[in-house]
Amino acid sequence: MTRCDLQFDSQGRLRHLLTIEGLPRQTIAEILNTAESFISVGEREIKKLPLLRGKTVVNLFFESSTRTRTTFEIAAKRLSADVINLNPAASSTTKGETLLDTVRNLEAMHTDLFVVRHRESGAAHLIAQHVPAHVHIINAGDGRHAHPTQGLLDMFTIRRYKGPFEKLRVAIVGDILHSRVARSQIHALTTLGAAEVRVVAPMTLLPTAVEKLGVQAFTDIRSGLEDVDVIITLRLQRERMNGALIPSEQEYFNLFGLTPEKLAYAKPDAIIMHPGPMNRGLEIDSAVADGPRSVILPQVTNGIAVRMAIMALIMGGPGAGPAPAESRRTE
Amino acid sequence: MRVQIAGGHVIDPANGIDGQQDLFISEQGFIAGVGTAPDGFRAEQTVDARGKLVFPGLVDLRARLREPGLEYKATMESETRAAVRAGITTLCCPPDTYPVIDTPAMAQMIQQRAWRFGLAFVHPLGALTQGLQGKLLTDMAALDEAGCVGFSNALEPVTDTLVMRRAMEYAAGFGLTVFLHPNDPWLRNGGCVHEGEVSTRLGLPGIPEAAETAGVARDLALVEQTGAHAHFCQLSSARAVAMVAAAQERGLDVSADVTAHHLHLTEHDIGFFNTQCHVLPPLRADHDRGALRQALASGVISAICSDHQPHEPDAKLAPFAESEPGISGLETLLPLTLRLVDQGLLGLVEAVALLTSKPARILGIDAGHLGVGATADLCIVDPEARWVLSVDRFTSRGHNSPFLGWEFHGAVTHTFVGGKLVFEAR
Numbered sequence: 001m002t003r004c005d006l007q008f009d010s011q012g013r014l015r016h017l018l019t020i021e022g023l024p025r026q027t028i029a030e031i032l033n034t035a036e037s038f039i040s041v042g043e044r045e046i047k048k049l050p051l052l053r054g055k056t057v058v059n060l061f062f063e064s065s066t067r068t069r070t071t072f073e074i075a076a077k078r079l080s081a082d083v084i085n086l087n088p089a090a091s092s093t094t095k096g097e098t099l100l101d102t103v104r105n106l107e108a109m110h111t112d113l114f115v116v117r118h119r120e121s122g123a124a125h126l127i128a129q130h131v132p133a134h135v136h137i138i139n140a141g142d143g144r145h146a147h148p149t150q151g152l153l154d155m156f157t158i159r160r161y162k163g164p165f166e167k168l169r170v171a172i173v174g175d176i177l178h179s180r181v182a183r184s185q186i187h188a189l190t191t192l193g194a195a196e197v198r199v200v201a202p203m204t205l206l207p208t209a210v211e212k213l214g215v216q217a218f219t220d221i222r223s224g225l226e227d228v229d230v231i232i233t234l235r236l237q238r239e240r241m242n243g244a245l246i247p248s249e250q251e252y253f254n255l256f257g258l259t260p261e262k263l264a265y266a267k268p269d270a271i272i273m274h275p276g277p278m279n280r281g282l283e284i285d286s287a288v289a290d291g292p293r294s295v296i297l298p299q300v301t302n303g304i305a306v307r308m309a310i311m312a313l314i315m316g317g318p319g320a321g322p323a324p325a326e327s328r329r330t331e
Numbered sequence: 332m333r334v335q336i337a338g339g340h341v342i343d344p345a346n347g348i349d350g351q352q353d354l355f356i357s358e359q360g361f362i363a364g365v366g367t368a369p370d371g372f373r374a375e376q377t378v379d380a381r382g383k384l385v386f387p388g389l390v391d392l393r394a395r396l397r398e399p400g401l402e403y404k405a406t407m408e409s410e411t412r413a414a415v416r417a418g419i420t421t422l423c424c425p426p427d428t429y430p431v432i433d434t435p436a437m438a439q440m441i442q443q444r445a446w447r448f449g450l451a452f453v454h455p456l457g458a459l460t461q462g463l464q465g466k467l468l469t470d471m472a473a474l475d476e477a478g479c480v481g482f483s484n485a486l487e488p489v490t491d492t493l494v495m496r497r498a499m500e501y502a503a504g505f506g507l508t509v510f511l512h513p514n515d516p517w518l519r520n521g522g523c524v525h526e527g528e529v530s531t532r533l534g535l536p537g538i539p540e541a542a543e544t545a546g547v548a549r550d551l552a553l554v555e556q557t558g559a560h561a562h563f564c565q566l567s568s569a570r571a572v573a574m575v576a577a578a579q580e581r582g583l584d585v586s587a588d589v590t591a592h593h594l595h596l597t598e599h600d601i602g603f604f605n606t607q608c609h610v611l612p613p614l615r616a617d618h619d620r621g622a623l624r625q626a627l628a629s630g631v632i633s634a635i636c637s638d639h640q641p642h643e644p645d646a647k648l649a650p651f652a653e654s655e656p657g658i659s660g661l662e663t664l665l666p667l668t669l670r671l672v673d674q675g676l677l678g679l680v681e682a683v684a685l686l687t688s689k690p691a692r693i694l695g696i697d698a699g700h701l702g703v704g705a706t707a708d709l710c711i712v713d714p715e716a717r718w719v720l721s722v723d724r725f726t727s728r729g730h731n732s733p734f735l736g737w738e739f740h741g742a743v744t745h746t747f748v749g750g751k752l753v754f755e756a757r
Binding site (some may be wrong): 002004006018019021098099100118120121122123125126130142143144145146180183207208209210212213 | 526527528531533535539603604645648650651652
């Protein structure tokens with residue numbers, strides 16, 4: 001594992017969140033604990049905290065998104081920040097402006113935090129290398145590389161439902177090759193010490209040397225799901241047939257689609273997760289998606305608290321939270 | 332001007348010279364004597380080379396000068412100046428200029444422009460197919476006549492195997508060398524890094540080793556079929572090296588080169604998206620680097636080149652896959668090669684041969700040696716100088732290098748081209 005020094009300031013505090021790779025375990029625990037303390041905010045009558053009052057957050061989404069952008073927007077607003085949503089894919093970049101020029105222009109408007117999504121791996125790193133010290137970057141998905149806030153909200157969800165990671169076997173099923181979510185989940189799970197992390201997919205959707213990330217690869221879903229505590233299914237883009245990666249939707253669903261029958265290979269109390277948006281009948285059967293073991297909707301709810309925690313920690317420093325003294329919990 | 336280079340340690344692999352000798356350069360710019368002065372020689376200028384190494388001027392098999400077409404990146408003047416500062420006196424430029432070198436006029440224009448600046452000699456490669464489009468052959472005989480030292484489709488693949496066969500056959504008939512960049516475009520599939528550990532970690536589209544080996548296998552089959560005289564450019568993988576070695580063993584007339592950066596870096600140097608390490612073919616795994624180094628030592632690979640590609644800063648200020656590939660490599664060619672000597676991989680004479688006589692032989696030109704009567708192209712190197720590569724040190728207009736911050740051993744103090752002092756360190 002390589003540490004990404006760009007994410008920390010000279011005092012070792014988290015300055016940007018670009019990837020989970022190389023984050024110390026205690027940093028992840030601090031984010032999850034802080035998120036825990038924010039959960040109750042969403043259940044209150046007045047869902048606002050003044051932690052980021054006067055700060056400007058720009059949601060800079062070069063690639064479209066509904067869930068991620070909306071939960072970031074809600075999270076920032078609950079922390080009292082001013083939020084602006086931009087979708088430059090449709091404006092300046094098509095006029096030939098470079099990525100860095102777009103960012104520099106927005107920075108000149110005194111933005112404090114950029115939440116960035118871009119189709120190219122490494123886009124958030126590039127931006128973080130070129131912003132002044134007081135500007136923060138959160139990666140909301142870069143190409144196939146990372147989606148750290150999704151990875152962290154998934155860890156938060158797993159911890160809430162299944163407890164300590166050391167005993168957990170987790171299987172990630174689907175298009176690992178193209179998935180930034182899978183990469184972030186793998187780094188988070190290996191850092192948190194999960195007993196076993198498995199990836200399950202046809203060979204064409206598994207990246208080369210995936211074992212080097214600390215996972216075991218399976219092409220047979222039956223052995224891949226055997227005795228697991230957590231199943232994460234990934235979205236399969238319907239156009240993957242075109243690159244000769246899979247033969248047909250039908251064959252994919254038959255072999256890898258999560259059905260009640262396949263669920264039976266896992267532990268009886270295993271939970272089912274999906275980062276969304278789902279293709280029902282392709283990677284997941286409705287009976288599983290809507291079944292009692294699905295935590296897919298709680299994942300979305302938790303996403304708000306986790307993103308609040310990340311923004312508060314990055315911009316507010318350690319001890320950020322609604323009432324840090326009482327509500328912080330240790331791992 | 333008659334020049335005497337006095338007291339230097341001359342290394343001239345082509346002539347088996349490795350020892351302290353004086354060199355004498357004639358009025359006309361040729362080597363007039365080695366060791367002993369020709370009768371009646373009176374030097375007008377004497378260069379004190381005591382404690383220094385004297386090499387033939389280096390021959391770089393591949394350097395993009397960006398002219399014509401991309402003068403915002405660099406010019407022929409800026410890059411030939413950078414070359415002589417780095418001890419390189421002969422450059423070969425690939426045909427992927429704008430416009431492409433597929434007419435005698437273009438080939439002559441490039442040589443004449445270089446000649447006008449009087450710095451390094453520039454030899455063009457002609458395009459193997461018109462416009463590098465892989466469809467129609469170029470007028471190879473006329474291009475040869477106009478000074479092209481070989482033919483290449485540069486990084487553009489010739490996907491039609493029949494066209495490749497005809498191109499090789501046609502070239503073979505006139506004894507022309509074909510320079511090949513083996514690469515299967517379908518397997519490359521838009522990749523930008525080696526398909527392996529790092530592509531998986533960073534989620535970058537990978538170029539599998541098979542993109543290179545499938546290309547080598549196809550081209551070797553065609554070389555065998557046509558009897559073409561072929562040179563493989565910048566091999567990057569252990570398996571490709573083994574295939575070329577096996578072909579040489581069978582007696583096939585094939586040579587190969589490697590870039591200096593593939594001998595020192597691997598995929599891991601990309602770290603978190605360092606675009607300075609974005610090169611084609613990509614930096615590969617540790618064992619590939621090891622095999623390339625071994626192939627140098629064993630002679631399977633007979634030249635080290637810079638694959639110089641100067642860029643303006645913006646070319647690298649983009650997300651990795653969107654950044655432009657290439658390294659400004661002229662000024663690190665000799666230092667990176669000397670580092671291989673320091674590391675014990677190569678002897679000094681061998682290292683100098685890989686930068687002088689051997690690449691000259693691949694190009695079929697009379698350069699890269701200091702025999703009496705040869706053009707007096709040479710460089711003098713202070714082996715004790717230690718320096719760190721920084722942006723201000725570049726003479727090239729391109730400052731794009733993954734070696735910024737590296738400490739090097741050995742620096743060029745003088746360069747002569749055609750007997751004329753074209754660079755002297757201050």
